Amino acid sequence: MTSFDGVARRLGRVARGVTLAARTVVPVDTNPVPADWSHVTKVDPEDAKKLPLLYPLYLRHTSAVSVGGSADVTPRNTEETFELLGPASVPVFHEPSGPRHVTLRTREQADLLAIPEVLNGDSEALVGQLGEATEYVREEMVPDLLADRTPWLPDFAVEALADFATSWLLADAIFEAYVIQNPDSAAAREANVTETDLLTPRESKQRAMAAERHLGSELVYLEYSGTYGGDDAAETLATISEGLTWSRLWYGGGIDSRERATAMLDAGADAIVVGDAFHRVADEEAELCERAAEDLGPAASASAVREWVGENVAVADSHAAAYLATIPSVLHPERVAERYLTATVRTWLRLRELVEDGASVRASSTGQSENGLDLGRTLGDDASDELGSDDAELVRRCLLALVADRSDADGLSSLDDVPTDHFALSGSSL
Known part of the structure; x- marks a missing residue:
């Protein structure tokens, strides 16, 4: 090992130590996900999921908007959704369910990119899609960008920049560790989560702690996906929150009232995620305006x-x-x-x-x-x-x-x- 290699390794250890200290010792919140986010509205790009006519008014009250879904999501409708959310007066971030949903346009428009990792799914849901995403970014997305913006670069420089840009994009993204507890949901089907994969509160806490300390996940997401978790979810949230020191803890599933929102926040969630309740407003107003037009x-x-x-x-x-x-x-x-x-x-x-x-x-x-x-x-x-x-x-x-x-x-x-x-x-x- 050359002296240069030794210095590089020592610098790497110092950098890791600084990162660890920033997350555990320094009395400053370094998590890029804002701590004051308490309500997140999830907007599904799926064509069947519509927006209310005056959607910016509703969204101005939420802390942030998440763009993502588990079914019938494409790069096209994802880009269209980001375009529509341009007038929104809140941060908009991207939770892609597939690697190719991330495009140059969505990356430019998203305030944050949240990469999902399912803690109780199969290996494909944890690292398989991340590997596919890394390959896509390194071999297609970044080279296309460099060819478009710096066509004069020599091949060796393109290769070096592509390696750096790929690593930078992943380092700049946040990682979102999911615990999926509704086996009948589209999210569960995508991650191959079945009844046998559901976790007890303590198992959920253990995996959340591993996600925070080993995977470096900025978010831990307890997902019931369309079904309200009730007392079981509240117990799990309380148990997980005991084990986390730096990661944010979010809950999603069946939130459609003040009582349910308050219950999950009181149980330990830093934020609750609401999706279906928002899209139902659009369905309601279509029928309302049809009646009004007649009267x-x-x-x-x-x-x-x-x-x-x-x-x-x-x-x-x-x-x-x-x-x-x-x-x-x-x-x-x-x-x-x-x-x-x-x-x-x-x-x-x-x-x-x-x-x-x-x-x-x-x-x-x-x-x-x-x-x-x-x-x-x-x-x-x-x-x-x-x-x-x-x-x-x-x-x-x-x-x-x-x-x-x-x-x-x-x-x-x-x-x-x-x-x-x-x-x-x-x-x-x-």
Whole structure:
């Protein structure tokens, strides 16, 4: 061993020691996952999972948005989902379920990349996909990037940079250690988790401790995936939290009320993850706006819409109120839900009026129609009446995207890459 090799090894040990001290000794939180995240909304790129029309309003209350799913996820719909979440006023991170879901576009748009590792699945779920992902990044993703941005580099430099960039991307990512406890879920099927693989609270704690100390997992995720874990999950969370010192502990599964959210947070979860409850808002508003369109004219006033919602919508039982109730910081979820549902109906009726007037079809890439109507300002002003100017600006882009879907080949070309088929209410149904 040369003296240079010896110095390099000593530097490597020092670096590992500094990292270990930062996680266990230094009184500074070095976990890149913010400690103040308590509520995460999971947005599934699957085409069947739709977004509410005014989705930025709902998402402004959550701590962060996670993009990922276990079924029917592709690079295309993943990129489209990130594009849609551009107006969101919260951090958006990527939880890919397959290596090729990570693209140059998603990597540029995601605040964090969270790589899943299933602690009670088969070896494919723990290291197999990571190996496939590493190969994909090293042999395809990074070389394509270098060829596009630095075509003048010699081959030996490309090889060296590709090695470094691959290692850097993995070092920059966070690792998310899953304990999957619902064998009937899509996540369990993907990871080959069966009834015999379910863990006791103590076994879950042991694997979580190994994930934190050996795998360096920034996140430990107790996953019930669509099913509420109840007392069993609460006991497991409490037991796992006793063994963790640095990793964040998250819970996901069946959170659709204030009581369930509070129970999991009180049991020891640093954050709860809500997915289905958010997507149900979109399904609900599609039916709501269809009824409103039958009862109200496109030019219905704000007061007429408020009165209609008050008489025809059981807000307390709505999916909008249920989702908002899962967010502890929303003190009056029913009141907020009523305001958002009213704004949704009024905005939808206004869009229909613009379409009937032909304004959307004649819209240009600047949002200015041939007859001088500024569509972006018109839609934003309508939303401002119900929501205030700041909230109205959040939804302006998604509304223009819907109008773009109705445009001819020359219309709103600057928004052509914004997909409208992810909305339960889409331009095609105007």
